[in-house]
Amino acid sequence: FDIISNKPIDYDKDGSSDFIIGSPYTDYLSSPQTGRFFIVKGYLFNNAMDEHFKRGFDTPLHLNLEEFISHKFNLPLSLFQQNGYDHFADSVAFTDDYVLASVGSLGSIATFVRDSSKFIGILNENGLEENHFFNRIISQESKLFGFNFIITGKCGEIEWVIVSKSADSYDDCNICGSVILFKIEKGIFQKIGVIKPLDTNNTLS
Numbered sequence: 328f329d330i331i332s333n334k335p336i337d338y339d340k341d342g343s344s345d346f347i348i349g350s351p352y353t354d355y356l357s358s359p360q361t362g363r364f365f366i367v368k369g370y371l372f373n374n375a376m377d378e379h380f381k382r383g384f385d386t387p388l389h390l391n392l393e394e395f396i397s398h399k400f401n402l403p404l405s406l407f408q409q410n411g412y413d414h415f416a417d418s419v420a421f422t423d424d425y426v427l428a429s430v431g432s433l434g435s436i437a438t439f440v441r442d443s444s445k446f447i448g449i450l451n452e453n454g455l456e457e458n459h460f461f462n463r464i465i466s467q468e469s470k471l472f473g474f475n476f477i478i479t480g481k482c483g484e485i486e487w488v489i490v491s492k493s494a495d496s497y498d499d500c501n502i503c504g505s506v507i508l509f510k511i512e513k514g515i516f517q518k519i520g521v522i523k524p525l526d527t528n529n530t531l532s
Contacts, residue, residue, distance in 0.1 A: 331364060331419055338421070338441075339397065343370040348392075351414040351431065355401060362415030364428065366398040400428060400439065403446040408432045408463045420477035422486045422511060427477050433461050434469020436477065436490065450490070452507060455516045470494040472507070486511040487519075497523065 335344035349364025372395050379388050402415040414431030421427070426439040427450065435449040448457045451472060475491040488509045495505040500523075508519040 331416065336421055337369075338366045339368075341370070343368075343373070345369040345397070346372065347419055349400075349416050349419070351417045351429075354411075356407075358407060358413070359411040361402050361407070361411060361413050362417075363402070364400050364416040364419055365392075365396045366400075367392070367395045368397045371395045398444055400426065400444065402430065403437060405446075406430055406433060406437060406449070406461055417474055418477045418491075420479045420488070422479045422488065423481070424486075424514075425511070427479070427488065429473035429477065431474060432463050434464045434466065434472045434474075435461070436473045450488075450509070450516055452492075452518065454509075454518060466494060470496075488516070489522075492521075495521075495523075 329348065329350060331347050331349050336347060337343060338345045346367035346369060347364060348367055349362070351362035352360045353363055355361040355363055375390060375395070400416070402413055407413065412432060415437065416428045417431055418429040419427065421441065424441055426441050426444070428437045428439075430437050430449065433449060435451045437446060438448055438450050438455060439446050448455050449461060470492045471494040472492045473490050475493045477491070478489040480487050488511065490507045490509070491504070492507055493504040494502050496502055497505070503524055505521050505523045507521055509516045510519055
């Protein structure tokens with residue numbers, strides 16, 4: 328397990344930054360390399376560290392991680408593949424309303440409601456598909472959608488999501504990669520366009 332968030336996140340909006348830890352290669356429910364990730368309450372962790380340092384630096388630090396976890400995210404059962412190796416949560420990101428975590432076996436992004444942790448479907452290039460059973464997609468077809476990074480932000484009241492598609496090929500450029508830009512408005516993920524490194528005029532295709 329490792330810290331997988333790329334920036335501080337106040338998940339519960341209580342004024343303190345939390346840790347996002349996990350591993351896309353951990354086994355779960357006897358399935359190899361399924362992946363999991365957790366939200367660790369920052370203020371609880373910081374309090375434990377403060378108490379330890381007050382006792383000095385000569386004693387070893389032992390922490391029970393379960394005492395600090397506020398939310399656990401596991402791969403939804405409808406996304407499990409028969410032979411495992413789903414690699415859930417290579418990339419994780421958050422909007423005001425959603426939690427987004429990549430699923431390598433599907434070349435898609437599992438999408439959860441942030442307040443309730445409810446799984447609502449997967450995000451792919453076509454937008455958000457509601458919950459049903461999904462079949463494995465090989466990387467040659469998915470183009471590693473969501474594998475390298477997911478970036479979120481906000482412009483006024485409209486939230487946006489940028490998703491990497493690092494094995495994308497186009498024209499005469501083999502596996503040059505691209506990113507997909509979505510906007511979220513009233514709960515709808517709308518694809519705005521594709522940004523490619525060869526777009527010298529910085530326009531969306």
